[in-house]
Amino acid sequence: MKKNRLLLILTTIGLISCNQGSTSFSGTVGKETLISTKIDKSQKPSAKHNKNNFYTKYEYNQSDCTSLIIQNSFPKSGINYTDPNGKKYIYAVFWTQIINNTVNPIELTIDFPLDSFEIPSSSGNFMKLLVPSDTMTIDKEPMNDYGLKIKYFLDNNRYKSSSLKRTIKPKSSTAFYVVPLSNRGVRGTLRAGFSLKGQNLFYSVNNKEILSGKIDLPAPQSLLLKK
Numbered sequence: 001m002k003k004n005r006l007l008l009i010l011t012t013i014g015l016i017s018c019n020q021g022s023t024s025f026s027g028t029v030g031k032e033t034l035i036s037t038k039i040d041k042s043q044k045p046s047a048k049h050n051k052n053n054f055y056t057k058y059e060y061n062q063s064d065c066t067s068l069i070i071q072n073s074f075p076k077s078g079i080n081y082t083d084p085n086g087k088k089y090i091y092a093v094f095w096t097q098i099i100n101n102t103v104n105p106i107e108l109t110i111d112f113p114l115d116s117f118e119i120p121s122s123s124g125n126f127m128k129l130l131v132p133s134d135t136m137t138i139d140k141e142p143m144n145d146y147g148l149k150i151k152y153f154l155d156n157n158r159y160k161s162s163s164l165k166r167t168i169k170p171k172s173s174t175a176f177y178v179v180p181l182s183n184r185g186v187r188g189t190l191r192a193g194f195s196l197k198g199q200n201l202f203y204s205v206n207n208k209e210i211l212s213g214k215i216d217l218p219a220p221q222s223l224l225l226k227k
Contacts, residue, residue: 012156098173128181
């Protein structure tokens with residue numbers, strides 16, 4: 001009991017000192033600088049538009065003043081997709097950036113379920129989540145579908161299981177696409193993104209959480225969401 005109390009006190013002190021003297025890292029993917037990871041102190045990790053055009057931004061701090069940041073985009077889409085057999089779908093394109101500000105490499109695994117799921121707010125609407133192997137870079141942000149060759153990807157991957165594995169080096173980042181594909185449009189606005197619980201990654205689509213992968217790093221239990 002005394003040991004647990006001491007660990008909690010040291011973690012709290014560490015987090016306070018991090019907030020007093022933290023520095024930011026500009027996450028990069030390939031040669032493209034994505035955004036500065038310095039966070040507005042008034043900003044909370046909630047569903048709000050911010051100056052970097054991300055829908056949500058989550059920062060997870062460790063006691064050694066390092067952090068892991070997950071940022072999720074707003075959607076882009078051409079809306080309609082017709083497969084080679086003439087079946088019609090609705091799609092959207094999102095992208096996520098994960099920034100590793102820790103001193104250790106991180107092993108990222110995305111593993112979406114093979115089966116589709118029903119969206120709670122849209123009865124009878126079934127959605128499948130797909131993750132292309134392409135890397136998102138900032139120069140693609142103004143493009144339709146964020147520059148993803150969506151028809152080619154869906155023609156060849158709509159029935160397959162969808163997974164992705166990447167290693168994120170210390171003080172580096174990666175960015176990737178997510179494509180929700182459904183049999184009809186969602187009522188209202190479609191919002192989605194990753195968040196972290198322990199080592200597990202969850203992907204939320206209009207408040208429905210789906211276990212979608214994990215992040216392997218030393219002592220994941222020490223990561224605390226910045227409020």
